[in-house]
Amino acid sequence: MDGNDDECSRADENSDRGAAMILPPAARREAFSAALQGFANVVGDEWVFSKDEDVALYNDAYTPFFGEPDKQHVASAAVAPAEVEQVQQIVRIANKYRIPLYTISTGRNLGYGGSSPNYSGSVVLDLKRMSRIIEVNTDEGYMIVEPGVSFIDLQRHFDEHQIEYVPSSPQPGWGSPIGNGLDHGIGGAYGDNFSAVAGLEVVLANGEVLRTGRGALPDSRLWACYHYGFGPYIDGMFSQSNFGVVTKACFWLKPKWEVSQSFTISSDSDNDMQPMIDALKELRNHEVINGFGVGSPIRQSMATNDGRRPFGIPEVNTLLRQRDGGTSAQWEALAQKSQLPVVEAGGSARGPAPIVKAQLDYALAFLQQRNVPGTVVLGKPSNKIKPPSIDFGELALSGTSHGHYYFSPIFKQTRDDIFAINDTIRNVMLDAGDFEMLEETGWWASRGFGGGGAGRDKHMLLLMEFRVYDDVAKNRRRRQLFLDLVKACGEKGWGEYRAPVAFHDQVMDQFSFNHHILRRFCETIYDALDPNGILSPGKNGVWPRHLRKT
Amino acid sequence: MRIAALIVVGTVSALAGGNTLAADPQSGKAVFLRWCQGCHEALPGTGLDPPAGTYTLQQRYQDRLPAEIEKRTDLTAAQIKDLVRHGINVMTAFRKTEITDQQLDDLIAYLVKP
Numbered sequence: 168m169d170g171n172d173d174e175c176s177r178a179d180e181n182s183d184r185g186a187a188m189i190l191p192p193a194a195r196r197e198a199f200s201a202a203l204q205g206f207a208n209v210v211g212d213e214w215v216f217s218k219d220e221d222v223a224l225y226n227d228a229y230t231p232f233f234g235e236p237d238k239q240h241v242a243s244a245a246v247a248p249a250e251v252e253q254v255q256q257i258v259r260i261a262n263k264y265r266i267p268l269y270t271i272s273t274g275r276n277l278g279y280g281g282s283s284p285n286y287s288g289s290v291v292l293d294l295k296r297m298s299r300i301i302e303v304n305t306d307e308g309y310m311i312v313e314p315g316v317s318f319i320d321l322q323r324h325f326d327e328h329q330i331e332y333v334p335s336s337p338q339p340g341w342g343s344p345i346g347n348g349l350d351h352g353i354g355g356a357y358g359d360n361f362s363a364v365a366g367l368e369v370v371l372a373n374g375e376v377l378r379t380g381r382g383a384l385p386d387s388r389l390w391a392c393y394h395y396g397f398g399p400y401i402d403g404m405f406s407q408s409n410f411g412v413v414t415k416a417c418f419w420l421k422p423k424w425e426v427s428q429s430f431t432i433s434s435d436s437d438n439d440m441q442p443m444i445d446a447l448k449e450l451r452n453h454e455v456i457n458g459f460g461v462g463s464p465i466r467q468s469m470a471t472n473d474g475r476r477p478f479g480i481p482e483v484n485t486l487l488r489q490r491d492g493g494t495s496a497q498w499e500a501l502a503q504k505s506q507l508p509v510v511e512a513g514g515s516a517r518g519p520a521p522i523v524k525a526q527l528d529y530a531l532a533f534l535q536q537r538n539v540p541g542t543v544v545l546g547k548p549s550n551k552i553k554p555p556s557i558d559f560g561e562l563a564l565s566g567t568s569h570g571h572y573y574f575s576p577i578f579k580q581t582r583d584d585i586f587a588i589n590d591t592i593r594n595v596m597l598d599a600g601d602f603e604m605l606e607e608t609g610w611w612a613s614r615g616f617g618g619g620g621a622g623r624d625k626h627m628l629l630l631m632e633f634r635v636y637d638d639v640a641k642n643r644r645r646r647q648l649f650l651d652l653v654k655a656c657g658e659k660g661w662g663e664y665r666a667p668v669a670f671h672d673q674v675m676d677q678f679s680f681n682h683h684i685l686r687r688f689c690e691t692i693y694d695a696l697d698p699n700g701i702l703s704p705g706k707n708g709v710w711p712r713h714l715r716k717t
Numbered sequence: 718m719r720i721a722a723l724i725v726v727g728t729v730s731a732l733a734g735g736n737t738l739a740a741d742p743q744s745g746k747a748v749f750l751r752w753c754q755g756c757h758e759a760l761p762g763t764g765l766d767p768p769a770g771t772y773t774l775q776q777r778y779q780d781r782l783p784a785e786i787e788k789r790t791d792l793t794a795a796q797i798k799d800l801v802r803h804g805i806n807v808m809t810a811f812r813k814t815e816i817t818d819q820q821l822d823d824l825i826a827y828l829v830k831p
Binding site: 319556569 | 769809
């Protein structure tokens with residue numbers, strides 16, 4: 168922040184940003200009105216929203232700042248184009264009047280900011296009306312879509328046209344393949360959805376349209392067939408990014424699988440975790456399994472935010488409250504008494520039934536051959552593929568009336584790292600005296616055994632849910648806890664894979680190698696592409712020059 | 718090979734907020750299926766957990782009123798408008814690019830029993 172009092176202040180925990188219905192600075196009101204009129208000339212009056220009641224629809228429904236409207240991230244207006252040419256015109260008008268825009272696809276990034284901007288007072292560029300499925304090529308297995316298409320839309324389209332591919336949807340499925348992919352989201356079919364991107368169309372801050380990869384060739388027929396263009400590979404620059412407005416994307420698709428099947432291996436000793444992980448990694452590296460996970464059922468038995476339900480073992484919370492997190496001997500004794508495993512790992516495969524059978528036969532024989540300790544249980548093959556849906560059941564049952572947001576660092580697939588990050592998190596919670604959070608979240612290893620393309624992954628992902636309550640003071644304490652966790656984990660190399668809008672700056676602060684060269688590099692590019700700082704200022708901690716911290 | 722070219726998903730772009738047509742319950746049903754059913758389908762639902770809306774309403778009403786909102790006969794236009802545009806609990810508000818004013822009127826025509 169450069170201290171300009173006329174500016175809407177930059178989002179942070181201590182900010183004194185304006186009240187719920189914020190407008191751009193007073194000095195710019197005339198320009199703001201002119202810009203809105205310009206937008207209306209492009210898209211029609213009905214697709215420019217500036218009445219308070221309409222703009223409020225862009226607030227983050229799950230804001231971490233519930234009950235504190237002066238701290239919430241709010242828009243000043245919204246504009247909803249239906250065509251790429253309209254996006255170009257809007258960006259040019261925004262440049263002319265220096266009006267910041269904040270781009271959303273379907274605006275359903277709930278838990279990470281929803282449709283609310285980083286920089287309060289921005290005009291939301293709502294791309295929901297750009298909802299065309301341009302092409303689904305079933306021979307090659309790719310699609311080209313616009314940002315307003317949701318996973319549910321896609322499923323309906325596939326069903327209607329008997330297309331035997333699977334939208335790689337997170338839950339709920341009203342998010343956008345483009346929005347989710349660009350934010351590095353994870354879906355059931357592909358895992359890392361951005362890894363399925365094979366070319367983008369982007370409107371740059373000056374209004375020009377860029378196509379990446381093969382799309383840079385005139386009238387390219389191979390846009391979605393090959394990831395690269397010629398020269399630097401730049402698709403990644405538009406993910407978690409404010410370098411442009413993505414208006415189309417090519418995705419490779421996964422075909423429906425005939426069956427999926429998983430197995431678990433469990434034991435009553437902490438010492439067995441690493442041999443299990445080693446064996447599963449080897450199976451993963453040889454692509455024998457395509458899903459891989461590990462956990463500690465006894466330690467996780469009281470957590471309520473990972474789909475499990477409390478087992479009613481109060482000693483679990485007693486041990487988690489210990490500074491050392493309980494010794495292996497203590498956990499092993501409790502596990503024996505409770506008849507739960509101390510360690511459980513597993514893998515899965517999916518595809519044609521005979522091949523899956525062969526893969527799992529091989530995997531189980533491999534575990535036996537390597538003398539991996541533990542009891543193996545083979546699950547039943549399943550031919551069910553869960554479609555994208557609006558599946559809020561667990562959240563509705565979780566005791567919050569106002570949604571949630573996520574703390575989600577990446578860590579290594581080793582026993583040492585699993586225990587180290589759990590120790591770090593637990594001690595931050597103990598320092599904060601937040602036993603309730605500790606008991607809700609318990610202990611964490613991986614997301615389970617069937618997860619999408621997780622078989623390719625060489626990391627683990629923690630998804631810790633922070634619920635939002637009526638109690639404003641509690642929400643405030645939880646935000647501070649979130650920031651403490653970001654810092655404590657960041658110092659040990661566990662940075663977030665993705666973060667709520669409210670915490671982008673603090674998360675980016677952790678990526679500090681060589682005096683924050685990553686942020687400085689991004690801001691250098693941003694300045695070159697967008698000298699007026701029009702596009703999504705502050706997204707992922709990248710700010711235009713005039714709004715940077717001194 | 719199957720190529721589906723330039724297919725517009727949904728009907729949002731055809732119905733702008735200002736162009737008021739007579740409310741159509743059949744169109745309202747389509748809105749319900751697209752935006753509401755995921756949380757308001759019949760128990761036990763088709764997901765891993767019970768549908769959030771129906772389950773919550775069942776807990777709240779304890780059979781004094783139907784938990785499935787399609788079976789309610791007491792809903793008013795004002796209630797539905799308020800819920801769609803403001804949300805309640807973990808149900809979010811819906812923007813006018815998702816459910817236009819016309820589509821909201823259609824939804825009301827579908828859910829409000831004469």
